[in-house]
Amino acid sequence: MAKQLAKPLVIVESPAKAKTIGKFLSNRYTIKASVGHVIDLPKSKMGVDIENDFDPQYITIRGKGDILKDIKKAAKKASKIYLATDPDREGEAIAWHLSRALKLEPDAKVRVEFHEITKDAVKTAIKKPRSINTDLVDSQQARRVLDRLVGYKISPLLWGKVRKGLSAGRVQSAVTKIICDREREIKAFNPEEYWEIMAIAGKDKIYSQFNLIGKVNGSKIDKIKMGNEEEALNIQKVLETSEMIVKKISSSDKKKNPNPPFTTSTLQQEASKNLNFATNKTMRTAQELYEGIEIQGNGTVGLITYLRTDSVRISDTALEASKDWILSEYGDSYYEGKKEYKKKGKRDIQDAHEAIRPTNVDLSPDKIKSSLSRDQYKLYKLIWNRFVASQMKSANYKTHAIDVESGEYKLRTSDRILIFDGFLKLYPEKIKSEKKSMPKVEKEDVLDVKDIEKSQHFTQAPPRYNEASLVKMLEELGIGRPSTYAPTISTIISRGYVEKEQKTLIPTELGFLVNDLLEEYFKTIVNKEFTATMEDQLDAVEAGEIEWKEILRGFYGDFEKAFVYAEEKLEEFKLEDEISDILCENCGKNMVVKHGRYGKFLACPGYPECKNTKPILKTIDVPCPKCGGKIVEKKSKKGKKFYGCEKYPECDFVAWSEPVEKKCPECGEYMVKKRLKSKEMIKCSACGYQEEVE
Numbered sequence: 064m065a066k067q068l069a070k071p072l073v074i075v076e077s078p079a080k081a082k083t084i085g086k087f088l089s090n091r092y093t094i095k096a097s098v099g100h101v102i103d104l105p106k107s108k109m110g111v112d113i114e115n116d117f118d119p120q121y122i123t124i125r126g127k128g129d130i131l132k133d134i135k136k137a138a139k140k141a142s143k144i145y146l147a148t149d150p151d152r153e154g155e156a157i158a159w160h161l162s163r164a165l166k167l168e169p170d171a172k173v174r175v176e177f178h179e180i181t182k183d184a185v186k187t188a189i190k191k192p193r194s195i196n197t198d199l200v201d202s203q204q205a206r207r208v209l210d211r212l213v214g215y216k217i218s219p220l221l222w223g224k225v226r227k228g229l230s231a232g233r234v235q236s237a238v239t240k241i242i243c244d245r246e247r248e249i250k251a252f253n254p255e256e257y258w259e260i261m262a263i264a265g266k267d268k269i270y271s272q273f274n275l276i277g278k279v280n281g282s283k284i285d286k287i288k289m290g291n292e293e294e295a296l297n298i299q300k301v302l303e304t305s306e307m308i309v310k311k312i313s314s315s316d317k318k319k320n321p322n323p324p325f326t327t328s329t330l331q332q333e334a335s336k337n338l339n340f341a342t343n344k345t346m347r348t349a350q351e352l353y354e355g356i357e358i359q360g361n362g363t364v365g366l367i368t369y370l371r372t373d374s375v376r377i378s379d380t381a382l383e384a385s386k387d388w389i390l391s392e393y394g395d396s397y398y399e400g401k402k403e404y405k406k407k408g409k410r411d412i413q414d415a416h417e418a419i420r421p422t423n424v425d426l427s428p429d430k431i432k433s434s435l436s437r438d439q440y441k442l443y444k445l446i447w448n449r450f451v452a453s454q455m456k457s458a459n460y461k462t463h464a465i466d467v468e469s470g471e472y473k474l475r476t477s478d479r480i481l482i483f484d485g486f487l488k489l490y491p492e493k494i495k496s497e498k499k500s501m502p503k504v505e506k507e508d509v510l511d512v513k514d515i516e517k518s519q520h521f522t523q524a525p526p527r528y529n530e531a532s533l534v535k536m537l538e539e540l541g542i543g544r545p546s547t548y549a550p551t552i553s554t555i556i557s558r559g560y561v562e563k564e565q566k567t568l569i570p571t572e573l574g575f576l577v578n579d580l581l582e583e584y585f586k587t588i589v590n591k592e593f594t595a596t597m598e599d600q601l602d603a604v605e606a607g608e609i610e611w612k613e614i615l616r617g618f619y620g621d622f623e624k625a626f627v628y629a630e631e632k633l634e635e636f637k638l639e640d641e642i643s644d645i646l647c648e649n650c651g652k653n654m655v656v657k658h659g660r661y662g663k664f665l666a667c668p669g670y671p672e673c674k675n676t677k678p679i680l681k682t683i684d685v686p687c688p689k690c691g692g693k694i695v696e697k698k699s700k701k702g703k704k705f706y707g708c709e710k711y712p713e714c715d716f717v718a719w720s721e722p723v724e725k726k727c728p729e730c731g732e733y734m735v736k737k738r739l740k741s742k743e744m745i746k747c748s749a750c751g752y753q754e755e756v757e
Contacts, residue, residue: 072141073175073189074134074161076148080180083355083363084147087182088189093141095134097148101127102160104207109215111208117615119208121160131164138165143173145192150176150416151371151546152206152605155199162195170194179422180355180365202605205614209233209597212619213588216626221577224633229577230558233588233597234543235551236581239560240589241536242528243570243578252524257288258295259520262474263513264307264467265502270513272499273307273467273474284473295517298472305470307510312465317479319458321486323375323404324418324450327545328538330370333449335531338441339566342530342549346370348442349419358426358434365422366431367446371546372416375404377453381417384424385454397485399456420450452490459483463501467510476501527567541595559663584629587621640668649675680709685724688733689716696721718748727752 072093075081081096088094104110105122112118123131138144144165146158158174167173172192177185210233217231260275275298277284289295325333330349334340340348349370355363382401389398404418421443428435428444435443464477478499481487504510528536534548543551552568555561560574570578578589587593597618603609640655647654647667654665656679667673681696687708694716695709706721708714720735723745727734732749736756746753 069142071143079354152203156203201611205611237594254521264510269502271476301470452486455486458485690714
């Protein structure tokens, strides 16, 4: 029997990626998946030897022993080893752990990076192995140890003083504070009254709306603040008794430039706004697109480049491909030439990656729609359209404005007309043409005034954060990294510090309590400036400018003093359970609200004698359309809100949108609440009839 030739071994993280790469490299290579980390700090203890200069005490992760054993066995037979874990800090750390477990030489050229999972990219990367980047590894080690020091010190303190199951974290606590601060800002907000005035004026029976923009003061225009009706009325009287004279007619061309292709952060924001995707759903779906999907007629293909990137750089090959597609589909008029983008910011540490883009522009979303799930198609289309649009010509608008003076006041009307759609042809945005019926006038014309209207308004409190606006704020502040935003948001929700209500993030009483405790005893942990500065230092480690343990030494001294002080001074809090008006059917006691892994639930206070629990159901004051019983708000296994009858399973009524009491005037079926942009609507569940809610 012929001796089997040794094959090169390629180790990746994901089994899905291993499957895709295996098809590209055929049976000439052995492919193994580590399934993420195989070696890490232990879960049962801190795993950091503080006395020995913060030396990490790594172990094989429980349950990963067989995987590591299998990889070691394959490595012994391999002619060469390639560590092809993800091309980021964490992937570099996994590769480093594997290299040490396999006893490879520290400077051995075994590290390969797949920035996209395509046949050409994989084969090219295999030919260019490098040694492991220890600066990248050290940056990740510093991050991991810092998080351990914070989490494994403060969390047990919270368990003992407040309640079991609580946690604190270097990034999650700063994010919770940002949400708590916004909620306090909203609660403390006092609306201020203000008034606006507009005139309906024109010429030759063509009228337009002129808005008051200020008071004429020589060559300047002073802004006016009308804080009450009397002030507005005084200005209104002047306008009603003065001629409205045209002083300036202007027009100009305006450009709207396309945005660069996506980074991790901008993808999360746009997917939240446009697709209603939570950040963790966006990252999960993007991972599927990156790792490879079976495309009819093309085999398994990684559809997008690596999803964790801060860069907006595009390769020359991708630029050429987008050019060819634009020219063939839209022609010369839509292609301006290569557009290269630069990321705004202090340090573009991840510029080794490209922006998130399709790996093959010819695989347009609609061409491969049948091979994708609904979510995959939506996200791929967003990424594909954004990338191609980034290489298209700007949109051009023509703006017109008429400035008039009435007495001592200046008013203006304007419109904006789209004259060339450019990139908007592929990537429409909310900015649209605003073509008005502008009167044809000349300078010094006196306009006919049809009406002068005044209106009362009140200033609005700042809005609560949703996932998109929170991600944007975190990136602006430099807190965490885009790849950590999704797990951080998921953590603060699962811990019960924040609740998600109609897309917005609202801190709970528990969130306020824990935030206030941390702010009192561990001010630096929740301080956003400190957290952002720490990120800069971690980037400096990655750039080879700072030794990683230097950060830990600088941090730990003050942190340990704060911890000892908190341990001595922090009194025990008795967090009382909220008592409900629902009686336990087993023992008759009022049930209390408890916090569990999946949110709030009701439990009998007689535990352990009585172990009765039940979900918290919000009742909607609308009778069930089928049986007349009460409608209750529920959640599906995936956490999606729906509405059903309290008499289930006897009554099987269910609706994804909240029912209302009013019946459809056209067919008599029940109607549901819908929100279309800024309008509140009610819509028939059967025939499609809808009306706006007053």
